[in-house]
Amino acid sequence: MNKSSTHFCYPYRSTNKVKQKILSIITVIFLSINLFSLPVSAQTNDTAQLRQLAQLAEYIGVDYADAVENGEVVNAGEYQEMLEFSAMIIDRVSSQVGSDHKAAIYSQSVALEQAIKDKMSVSDIRLISAGIRGQLLAILPESPLPSRLLPEKDTQTLFQENCVSCHGVMGKGDGLLAKGLSPEPTNFTDKERAVNRSLLGLFDAISNGLDDTAMPAFTQLKEQQRWSLAFYVGGLAFNSSKPSTKTAQEIDLQNWINFNPTQLINADNNIDADYIDAYRASPSLLFNQQQNPIEITKSQLIAAIDAYKGNEFTKANTLAVSAYLDGFELIENSLDARDEVLRKQIEVNLINLRQVINSPGEEKQLMQLSAEIFTQLDEAEKLLTGAALSSGALFSASLVILLREGLEALLVVIALMTVLIRTNRRDALKYVHAGWVLALIAGVATWAVAQSIIDISGASREMMEGVAALLAAIMLLYVGIWMHSKTNAEQWQAYIQKHISTQLRAGTLWGLTLLAFIAVYREVFETVLFYQSLLTQASPEQYSVAVSGFITGVVILAIVAWAILKYSIKLPIARFFSMTTYLLLALAFILMGKAITALQEAAVISISALPMHVDLPWIGVGSTWQGAFAQIAVILFFAFYRISTKQKSIKSN
Structure with missing residues (x-):
């Protein structure tokens, strides 16, 4: 960073006709969804440009002290940079600021340039530059805030890998390349400059770089990494040796990021230097207090x-x-x-x-x-x-969570297992088992990562669940149609003799692994999250009750699995495939509804309410036209397939 910037110098193969029909349903469903889709919003180019303007204004306010002292130029290079940057602000305000705000910001920008030419005091320059920046922030949408920083050790590693060549090991601006740079890299340990530098300015400098300096844009770094670096270098000039009697909740995180320490102290008499020192030096304190x-x-x-x-x-x-x-x-x-x-x-x-x-x-x-x-x-x-959950309520909630989240996944896995058993391919069961075991591991790992390394928002979680449910629904409908085509015993025997062994050897077994993985993974992460929240409503003495509810749920699911495996295997082959077909169709119907609901909750698909309220979450039925349309599409596609195949059978006979 230079100066107030920051230098961190998818189971079975089928005929082509079936495949074409599957492609058709995918097309129909996605077109149906797209009719109701909302655009994904992103930071506009105008917003980025205005943020850069605010960054330039702050840069001048921080570094002017290096250029002019007591009305005299003490560093010609720095002074020339101040003139160039102030002229740049005027030019960009003319082209980038909307007409409703342009006049006021433009006049202040002209005043800033003139004040620099007149070699006015540092306090005057900072007052004007802060005014420009304040007006820009007022018309800008608030930036998404970090919800968690990287562990300090990881942030220090990032700094060592990206910044030390210019800013030095300790952030003092004395890196190996520093002497050859003009302007020189920022000394982040300089307290006078640090109290006039905002975390947002640091973040923008890391993200966008700074024109006409050696400070590049670190676009290869993830947003959380850039925020972590901004908080890290923004705290190098502060120490927390003096305890603060205040709490982090006394200041809004948005303001903490947007404004520099001097502005925060001037705006609130209750905020003192000790408070600033404590939380700038140890920013993790800002993120440790979790709200319910x-x-x-x-x-x-x-x-x-x-x-x-x-x-x-x-x-x-x-x-x-x-x-x-x-x-x-x-x-x-x-x-x-x-x-x-x-x-x-x-x-x-x-x-x-x-x-x-x-x-x-x-x-x-x-x-x-x-x-x-x-x-x-x-x-x-x-x-x-008011009081902890009663033991009965806690047991019921714990049981319902597991049954609600696990039943669909279990039915998918069991259906795949029964098909393999009925086709005398017990050797392939390991592929299904691999899928659900890996999903359990991955689900818990995702939750753990979300708790300690990265932040997965509710919208991202619902997006992940929605896409997984949508894929699972389409794959289940595909398998269901394939199985329906084998309900005739003669067709099945011919198929067994001709295809099943070669096809299963052709690599499609990994499709079983993928389907089992998707069906289970989409539930695990959310299940863990729900149990975590449930336990916050229980006293420590009641944890055993929650565990007993969970174990009871596992036992019930195990009994369901045993019953399906035991009795479905005894069915005649045609009836087995017929029943399994409709089971998979039902699961596809349910998952399609849940997929649309999840994507609606993530604001990817819009919500258009039905004239009557319907809430049947167990079968994925809600009260929106989008969900109803998608689920009806699943039924209509299967009905169309049945009618078309029956007509072809009549013609061939």
Whole structure:
């Protein structure tokens, strides 16, 4: 970083006709979904350009002290850079700032340039540059905030790998390449500059680089890595030797990132230097205090309403989605055990709020609906925090979580196993077992990574589950159609003699592994998350009750698996394939509904409510046209296949 920038110098082979039909259903389903899809929002180019302007203004405010002292130029190179950057700001304001704000920012930019030419004091320059930056931040959408930083050791490694050549091992700007650079790299241990440098400015410098300097853009680094580096170098000039009596919740993280320490102290008399030192030197303190899910729901809703009032509708919708996925969804099972009706009311209202918040001019309806939601959330909070869950409620919630999340996956795995057993390919069972075992490991590993290394948002979690469910639904429909074509005993014997052994040797067995993996993986991560949330509503003495509910669920699922394997194998081959076909069709129907619901919750697919409320989550049926359309498409495709194959059979006879 240079100066206030930051230098970190898918089972079986089928006929072509069947394959074409499968491709058709995939096309139909995806086209159906796309009819209701919403565009994925991203940071616009205009936003990036305005952020760079704010970065330049802060750069000048920080480094002007190196150029002018007591009205005299003390470093000609630095002074020339100040002139060039101030002229650059004027030019970019003219082309990049909207007409509603251009005049005020432009006049301040001209004033900044003139003040530099007049060699005014550092305090005057910082006042003007801070004003420019403040106005730019006011018209910019708030940047997504980091929810977790990398462990300090990992961040230090990043710094050593990317930054020391210019900024030195200790961040003092004395790296091996420093002497050949103009301007010289930033000394991050300089306290005077550090108190005038914001974390957002550091992050933008790492992300975008800085024009006309040796500071490059570190686009190869992930966002969390860049935030971690920004917090790291932003704390090198501070120490936490003096304890702070304040808590991190006394200052909003957005403000903590947007503004420098001097601005924060000037804006709030209750914030002192010790407070700044403690949290700048140890930024992990800002991320260690975890809010409970209801607090997250409330805070995200408040932020969503504020964004709506500021006409930032995309941001408001993102925050409203987060309020449900990152907050309320995590306590649904616990709340169900106490008041299922209240849970459904809150869920419906949160969905309704998302529909309202996307439309301008609906502020009155939004405020009425949000007031009702906050009242319901207060009621839910009293239920959840007034006392620990009763042992009976805790046992039921624990049991229901496992049965609800595990039954579909179990049925898919068992169906695959029974097919292999009926085709005398018990040797291939290991492929199915490999799939679900790997899914268990991967699911738990994903959860662990999400807890300690990276942050997986609720929207990302629902996206992952939705895509997995969609793939599983399509694959199950494919297998179901293949099995239906073998319900005639003569067809099956001919198929066995002619195809099954060679096809299973041709590599398609790995398709069994993939399907088993997808079916199980999509449930594991969320199941662990739900149990984690459930245990927060129980006292330590009740953990054994939750475990007993889990074990009971495992026993029930094992009995279901044993019963299906035992009795389905005894069925005549034609009846076996017929029953299995409809089981797989039912699972495809359910998973398709759940896929659409998950993608709607992640705000990938829009929500259009049916005229009547339907809530049958066990079979994936909800109250939206998108879900109904997708599930009907599954049934219609299978019906079309049956009719067409029957007509061909009649003609051939």
